[in-house]
Amino acid sequence: MSPTKPEGGDLHNHLSGAVTTEHLIQLAGENGLCIDATDTAVRPPCGPGTRPAADARTDAEFRQRIVRAWSMQDFPADQPGHDHFFDTFGKFGEATRDRGKMLANVADTVVEQNQFYLETLVTPASDAAKKLAESVGYDADLAAFHRKLVAGGKLDGVVREADAADAQFRETAHCDTGRPAPGCRLPVRWISQVSRGSSNERVFTQMAVGMRLAERDPRFVAVNLVQPEDGESALRNYRLQMRMLQYLRTQYPDARLTLHAGELTPGLVKPEDLTFHIREAVQVAGAERIGHGVDLVREDDWQQLARTMARRGVAVEVPFSSNKQILGVAGDDHPFNAYRRYGVPVVLATDDPGVSRIDISHEYQYARATYGLSYTELKDLARASLEHAFLDGHSLWASGSARTGYRPVRACTGSRPGVAPPAPACARHLADNAKAATEWRQEAAFAGFERRQGGAR
Numbered sequence: 541m542s543p544t545k546p547e548g549g550d551l552h553n554h555l556s557g558a559v560t561t562e563h564l565i566q567l568a569g570e571n572g573l574c575i576d577a578t579d580t581a582v583r584p585p586c587g588p589g590t591r592p593a594a595d596a597r598t599d600a601e602f603r604q605r606i607v608r609a610w611s612m613q614d615f616p617a618d619q620p621g622h623d624h625f626f627d628t629f630g631k632f633g634e635a636t637r638d639r640g641k642m643l644a645n646v647a648d649t650v651v652e653q654n655q656f657y658l659e660t661l662v663t664p665a666s667d668a669a670k671k672l673a674e675s676v677g678y679d680a681d682l683a684a685f686h687r688k689l690v691a692g693g694k695l696d697g698v699v700r701e702a703d704a705a706d707a708q709f710r711e712t713a714h715c716d717t718g719r720p721a722p723g724c725r726l727p728v729r730w731i732s733q734v735s736r737g738s739s740n741e742r743v744f745t746q747m748a749v750g751m752r753l754a755e756r757d758p759r760f761v762a763v764n765l766v767q768p769e770d771g772e773s774a775l776r777n778y779r780l781q782m783r784m785l786q787y788l789r790t791q792y793p794d795a796r797l798t799l800h801a802g803e804l805t806p807g808l809v810k811p812e813d814l815t816f817h818i819r820e821a822v823q824v825a826g827a828e829r830i831g832h833g834v835d836l837v838r839e840d841d842w843q844q845l846a847r848t849m850a851r852r853g854v855a856v857e858v859p860f861s862s863n864k865q866i867l868g869v870a871g872d873d874h875p876f877n878a879y880r881r882y883g884v885p886v887v888l889a890t891d892d893p894g895v896s897r898i899d900i901s902h903e904y905q906y907a908r909a910t911y912g913l914s915y916t917e918l919k920d921l922a923r924a925s926l927e928h929a930f931l932d933g934h935s936l937w938a939s940g941s942a943r944t945g946y947r948p949v950r951a952c953t954g955s956r957p958g959v960a961p962p963a964p965a966c967a968r969h970l971a972d973n974a975k976a977a978t979e980w981r982q983e984a985a986f987a988g989f990e991r992r993q994g995g996a997r
């Protein structure tokens with residue numbers, strides 16, 4: 541009996557940025573880490589000028605200092621948050637080695653928020669990928685470069701090192717006991733991060749690792765580029781990186797692709813850098829979803845771009861708090877309504893809820909309060925976030941968009957989620973299609989929520 545309405549799935553969630561800061565501090569303490577003078581977690585032993593992170597258990601002032609350094613807590617609203625936001629990852633990085641423990645923290649939050657699905661971003665086998673990239677070296681002939689990475693099973697060796705941390709997660713969340721944590725029942729998929737600010741050989745190698753992994757390991761589904769899009773080498777190599785992805789898509793057609801693109805504003809970059817990032821992500825790299833897309837209306841012929849995204853069903857992942865904190869973009873300056881006007885699918889996401897000190901409910905409330913969305917419009921946002929998930933199988937919907945309305949597939953027409961069990965044909969459809977089954981669970985939750993609200997809209 542959750543008081544919150546159903547809120548879809550989170551499709552844009554960086555695992556280390558999603559963990560609550562308090563939990564990161566706890567992990568730092570458990571692992572005996574030290575905090576240095578710049579509030580960065582470092583490995584023990586704790587030398588001069590550092591303090592054991594465990595001191596934060598008893599010293600509230602110390603704890604609060606770390607919370608401010610590792611998140612946007614108390615950050616002045618009238619100052620640009622870009623640098624502080626991105627700097628947090630370097631400060632708490634050493635505390636983020638226990639992926640399974642972090643997922644246990646995040647998955648419980650996602651379930652408590654009445655969400656039904658999570659795609660979370662991590663960088664798999666990053667040390668091994670780095671070694672491979674350096675040993676092979678860059679080759680501007682991308683096909684030749686890829687052949688060299690694959691040769692002798694080298695790439696597969698890196699892929700085998702990728703770990704979804706299932707064992708640690710299940711142990712931490714007590715999934716195999718009589719009292720499993722709520723997060724145990726959450727379907728989770730992983731997206732492999734590529735550090736776009738790295739050297740060309742490392743970027744390409746990480747892309748190849750992520751895409752090969754997405755084809756070999758059902759827990760991993762997609763690739764995404766991370767690190768600030770306005771970084772010097774990220775800007776310089778943007779077009780090249782889109783071509784790398786374009787090439788690798790021909791080698792790994794089953795790997796899915798979502799890209800941070802257009803997380804930019806005037807002043808942050810020079811004007812021409814605002815004119816093509818989303819377009820190239822969609823049209824060159826073939827991204828199926830775009831993260832942020834904040835500079836949409838600065839792109840060349842952006843209306844045509846928006847129409848292309850609508851036609852192809854390329855969704856945009858919108859994290860309002862992150863956009864406000866990093867870019868200072870909010871309200872009417874945000875392209876949220878522009879995307880919706882052109883029929884581009886929009887999904888709400890958290891990005892880094894731990895750093896931002898928010899949750900997905902906060903983002904839905906922001907959408908409602910800022911853009912005056914109705915209950916039905918919020919419901920469509922939640923539905924869209926499952927419809928555009930990289931989950932296996934077919935959808936519950938024959939036609940699934942805010943524009944056309946959500947009509948079930950023929951097998952499920954007449955079945956009523958949350959009211960009666962699915963008819964036999966529908967039950968088969970749900971059993972065969974993980975996406976449809978997840979959507980059904982949300983529809984059942986909507987039915988329950990609406991009953992409790994007395995049919996309130």
Ligand SMILES: [Zn+2]
Binds near residue numbers: 800831891
């Ligand atoms: Zn992001």
